[in-house]
Amino acid sequence: MDEQTLLLASKQGDAGAFNRLVEHYQTSIYNAALRMVGDPAIAEDITQDTFVSAFRALHTFSAGNFRAWLFRIATNACRDHLRSAQVRRNTSLDALVESPAFGLTSEQETPEEFAVRRELSSFIQQALMTLPTDQRMVLILVDIQAFSYEEAARVLKKPVGTVKSRLSRAREAMRAALSTQRELLPAQIRSG
C-alpha cells in the first residue's frame, strides 16, 4: 500500500495502517531526536510522543508532505524538551565531554580507523549540542536527514531564506569547532 492509502485508513482510526507508517519513519525520527537532544532515553520518549500525537492529530493533517508534518511534531517536542532542560544544560556542559558516539559499529575497519571514527562522531555530537536550537534543527534536517531547503522550511514554518542563513551559520560554527580536530576528518572528506 502506498502512503496515501495508509494515511486514509489511519485517519479512519486504523492503527494497523498507521503503524506501517510508523515503521517507515521511526528510524529517521528517532535519529533526528537523538541528534537534537543528545540523550537516547529522551529521544526514545520524544519519538513515541511524536507518533502518539500524530495519530491523535491525524484529522488535522489535510494533505501534502506527511514527512514534513511528522518532523514538525518531532521538532516541536524537541524544542519543548530543550526549553525545559535549558537551565540544567547550561550548568552541565562538562557532561557533554562524555557524549556517546551513537550507533557506531566496527565492521570492516581496523581498530585505529574505528577509534578515529568513534572520536569524530562523539566530537560532532558535542559540537552539535553547542549550536543554538534553531540552527541545530536546520543542520540536522538538511545535512543529516537530507531534507531539501523547501522541505526544511515547511517543517520549521520559516521562509527558505531563513533556512539558508541558519544553515550557513550552523555549518560555519561546526567548521570552526571541527577545525581544531582536522586530523579526525577522514582523508577522503578532508581532501574534498
Added chain:
Amino acid sequence: MRLFGEGFGVRHCSTETVSSFLDGAMRDSEMRKVESHLASCYDCAQQVDDMRAVVGALRTLPTVPTPRSFAVPVPARAFVAAPARPWWRPAPAEGFRAMAAAAAIALAVVFAGDISGAIGTPEAPIQLGIETPGDFINHGTPPGPEQSPIVGPDPAPEPNNQPADTVPDDTATTPAPQSTLAQQSGVRLELWALELALLALTAALAGISILVRRRSLSA
C-alpha cells in the same frame, strides 16, 4: 542574497554564499561568479573545502537503530477516554441489563412462591414434599424488593438466623398480605400466565441489552 562579503579591496565569499554554493542552491550565473573567485582566492577556496568536509562528516554519521518499535497500541480507541457518565444515567445497555435482571428476580420470586404454594390458592397442586406448614409459609413469603436473592444473608450476627428482621413476626404464622388480598377479593391469580410473561420480558430485555451493547461497541 549578497554573494560576497566586505573586505579590504577584495570582496570574499560570505558564509551563506559558500554554504549555498556547496548545495548548488543558487542561479547558474551566481555559481559561475563564485567559481571564478574561488579559482583565484586561496582563502575562500579553503573555506569551501573546510565546509564541504563538515557537511561530508555530517552526512556520513551512522544511522542509529531504534531501541524498539514505536508502534501505537492497536485498539485505537484505547486513546479515546470514554465520556464520564453520571450514575443516574447509565449506558443504554446497562439500563436494559438492569431491567432484565429485575424481571428475572421477579420471575424467580413468583416462581418460588408458586411452587411453595404461598401465593395463590392454598390447594396448590405442587407441594414438593414440604410438610410442615409453618416452614413453607415462612420460606414462601415473597421477599420485599430490598431482599433480592443476590444480596445474600444479612451479615448482622442474629442469634435466631431468620430473615425476619424486616418482616414482622406475625407473618411467620399468617399468610402473606398479597395472597390474603387475592383470596379475599376472590381474584384467582393466573400464576402460570404471570410466570410466562415475566420469562418473556426477561428474555426480551436481555436480548435488547446485548443488541444495544454490540451496536455501541461497533459505533
